[in-house]
Amino acid sequence: MNKYNISTIFSCWLLLFLSQHAICTTAQVSDEVEGEFEYDPGSERGPECWGFLREEWAKCRTGRRQSPINIVNSIVRTVPNRGQLKFNYKPANAIVRNSGHDIEIQWINGNAGSAQFNGVNYSLVQCHWHSPAEHLIDGRRYDLELHMVHTNSSGIVALVVAKLYRIGRTPDPFLSQFTEEIISLINQVGNRTAGVVDPRSARTDSANVYYNYLGSLTTPPCNETVIWIVNQTISTVAAEQVELLREAVFDYAEMNARPVQPLNGREILLYH
Template identity: 30%
Template sequence: MLRALLLLGGLAPALPAGPHWAYKGPHGQQHWPEDHPACGGQAQSPIDIQTQRAQPDPSLPPIRPVGYQHPEAGGFSLANNGHTVVLALPPSLRLQGLPHAFAAAQLHFHWGQPGHTAGAEHLLDGHRAPAEMHVVHYDTEHYSNASEAQHHAGGLAVLGVLLELGSDPHPAYDNILSHLGSISYAGQTTSIPSFSIQDLLPQRLDLYYRYNGSLTTPPCSQSVLWTVFQQPVRISLAQLEQLQGALYATAEAEPEPQHLVDNFRVPQELHQRQVLASFPREPEGYSTGKIVAIAFGAAASCLLLALAVRLAAKRMR
């Protein structure tokens, strides 16, 4: 996510201020705790969600977006902040189904690099999807904006949507991806027509994983109530390649431009946290080896039974 969530209030500044950070190199994620102590905390995000260890909680209600289909804003602000592409959202977009009333602030993406189909931040049983979208909200009952809310436990609520590859392009995502050429360089901003944000979400908003975590970039504030949907959204390979190849992490004036790729954080330790699931745990499946063994065992049993019947028939003659 954005450092200090500077775009959460609908603002679109150029590059984020404060200590420089990157995903790799001397200012890479392994060094984040040096300038941002919270990044070394015990409740960091993202995580590798072990689905069989998630605790089913039938009391978790479906996520219910309000105002997502018809945003009041006439247009949205889309920006490249040097770390990701950010779409500022109006606070009229609300979420129900959470402990408090939450209003939308922005959404952004994480992805890999061309030729690689792995770029999401949250993993499911070790699998990293090609990309991930985060929709950031803040608690409107207790805080006036997201910048204030990020300093308090549970002040932010983020929806995590995993993006997998499909055979067809996803029309809702074209509302964003088709404008990336206007914000190729860090610090650039453009205005795009408003559209249904709900169309970016999975159809099943009742199936998700829930845990307490943090922002996935500095300052790594441990203030996020995470909702990671079980069902992915599918985009085409061409759409994924737009994310992977259209943006630069450097300003236009930089003599050596750097492509904006691999903007995802590695999984963090779960420590003592619990991951909840809004749906019952599925029966644990058999491995390929177990299936083969069962098949051979069944075939052998049938063969022995057939031989026994044949021998018994001979003796009776």
Template identity: 40%
Template sequence: MAAREVLQVILSLGVALLLAACAAAYADTVNFTYSGANGPAMWGSLCPQYRLCSEGKRQSPINIVNADAEYNPKLIRLRRNYRACSNATLLDNHCNIALRYDEDVGYVVVEGKKYSLLQMHWHSPSEHTIDGERFPVELHLVHKSVDGNITVVAVLYQFGRADPLLIQLKDKMAELKKEVLAGDEQARVPVGVVKMRSLKQHTRKYYRYVGSLSTPPCTENVVWNVLGEARKMSRRQAAELQAPLKEAYRRNARPAQALNGRVVQVYDESRSQ
């Protein structure tokens, strides 16, 4: 066999192995569901990388009990500085719908550290509950610091007037659904300009605690900031967030996890005056 042919065989094998590896990794990210044999109670046993989902002691989400939340006068107003994005992508993550930012769109400051906004995604119904109350939708804004730490700002939604952010995404959401129905398993839709003003609206109250990612691999030491005032979106918008997803992922809320001695702190502007 000529050297050139040998090289082609090696390259072909390399590509085949790479594709196999990618396929395996892809399978690992979607083999969990929200009910049945691969539901939340079984996540920790699906693969070794998911073990924290069952063994971790600081897992998310949680039920926030107002009577037990400790007011911390040292907490300060949640400082969010987001700007309009001109390069975002709407995608079907299989377990949720996400908006990924492909440029620097701003940050949140938590305990003096700056965390850059990477992406946001939605859960229906809400994952966090307050005094046992579950909300129709919860938005997670995922941020990361330069040293690799993660903080999430969680926004709870009630039904009401249309949400300004989702109004901007309406046509793109329909396009994403169309691509998914056409058989695209990794559908992605370029969005273009997204105005972020509504996401940096002043918050008078929030809860903070240390938890985890709420989907596998359930990585811990995530700082959560759950806004205490529910916002509004229409029922139609909530349905549009579910529409591109497969049936098994349309209700994609992980059950509340045990506190295991953790303390939930609360910032309350009305008590700091």
């Protein structure tokens, strides 16, 4: 390759970078009040621009431990599972919430119990779904991903347990509990009372084999405070359930999975 070709390639790359930066900077100026984010690739508020929309979201572009990631089994280190992960969930009052970019189950007053990892307890506060799944396994993206979100004693999100699904004949029983509430929230931000919801019915506590790595929130502000637990077992969900989740949220979040992020040398463990 001669120097002229190299110069041309560099010039094109620089123009592309400056163009993207200009789009994102414009979005920051035009969105000082709402500051919402989107998932549409190339959008002013898309994933490439999250780190420019607000100063406190800078980690979305500067962080070195971002999530989600592609979990490649050939580089995973297997370690014995000696009970490092324990669940102490219990039924508690909850609401179903449509945030516009996802559907959430929020337990009220932090009474839904906790998960313990390596001797530290984390309180369960909410769960939500992403479709398609955010984490990849050996480059494969599944149809749905459930996140069980836990906070530490300071109220910071510090542990997320993820469960992946493929579309199959068997609906997900946990998600089935909220069909009516989700239908009533289609295309509108709001809450519906769900009554007493048992987080154990999500069956994330049956995980015997799981991946573990250090990462971040997968939505702004992308804080790098999260211990990730990703179940290796793939569950099933009905196509109609995934379609309902996509129909309920706003158009820009029908496909609400953040693109995978660089591993940057992080270690992935497989507890077996």
